[in-house]
Amino acid sequence: MSIAPPVALGRPQLLDINGQQVDYISSGQQGVIRIIATNNQVINQPVVIIVEVRDAIGVTEYISWQKGTLTAGDRHYFEAAWMPNKGCSEASGGCYPDHEIRAFVLSDFEKPQVLTWVEILQGITVRAADYEGEQYKLHRVVVDDVEYHVEYVMDGGNVEQITADYDYRVVSSKKEGVT
Numbered sequence: 521m522s523i524a525p526p527v528a529l530g531r532p533q534l535l536d537i538n539g540q541q542v543d544y545i546s547s548g549q550q551g552v553i554r555i556i557a558t559n560n561q562v563i564n565q566p567v568v569i570i571v572e573v574r575d576a577i578g579v580t581e582y583i584s585w586q587k588g589t590l591t592a593g594d595r596h597y598f599e600a601a602w603m604p605n606k607g608c609s610e611a612s613g614g615c616y617p618d619h620e621i622r623a624f625v626l627s628d629f630e631k632p633q634v635l636t637w638v639e640i641l642q643g644i645t646v647r648a649a650d651y652e653g654e655q656y657k658l659h660r661v662v663v664d665d666v667e668y669h670v671e672y673v674m675d676g677g678n679v680e681q682i683t684a685d686y687d688y689r690v691v692s693s694k695k696e697g698v699t
Contacts, residue, residue: 526565527590529636530556532621534602534644544645547607555598555623555639559590567635568626569598573644576618587628607648619644 535552536542545551553573559565566589573582584600621641627633 524560525636526559526561527567527625527635528558528560529623529625529639530558531639532571532623532641534621534641543643544647545602545604545607546647546649547604548649550601550603553584553600553602553621553623556595557590557598557625557636558595559592562592564592565590565635566628567596568628568632569596570624570626571598571600572622573602573604574620574622575646581619604646607646619646 533541533554534543534545535554536545537550537552539552542551553571555569555571557567557569566587568585568587570583570585572580572584575581581604582602584602586598586600588596590596621644622638623640624634624638625636627635
């Protein structure tokens with residue numbers, strides 16, 4: 521039997537400045553991280569909502585928090601502005617969805633109790649400000665420990681060109697199939 525946490529947390533979302541959900545952002549461009557927290561209790565709950573952005577190797581690039589109180593049964597929209605200061609480019613070997621946004625809720629900083637599961641949004645791409653490949657969609661595929669980089673160009677909803685590159689370096693110590 522599992523017990524529901526006192527506060528339910530929705531998966532983080534990355535929004536552009538117009539409020540549209542996106543999966544990439546450019547360095548120097550402001551984005552908004554939105555998280556929805558719901559108090560599942562019949563009592564008011566003091567909270568500290570924490571949001572963190574990690575890069576491809578797990579280094580925290582950004583962290584933010586907001587203290588407050590969720591009233592019984594209340595839903596709160598937490599939003600934090602995030603502006604990455606570096607990104608990928610064609611010169612760095614291309615752009616890959618390698619960042620993740622993590623969020624969780626504590627009761628307070630003085631005697632913290634964890635009130636939620638950690639919610640994670642993976643697959644965020646951070647591009648260099650001068651990256652000109654806006655029309656390109658990039659994917660990383662791993663088959664039999666070989667990493668393939670598949671790139672395709674969209675033109676009016678149609679795929680116009682597909683290219684693929686590969687790297688023989690081992691990207692995993694176990695076979696994962698297609699990711």
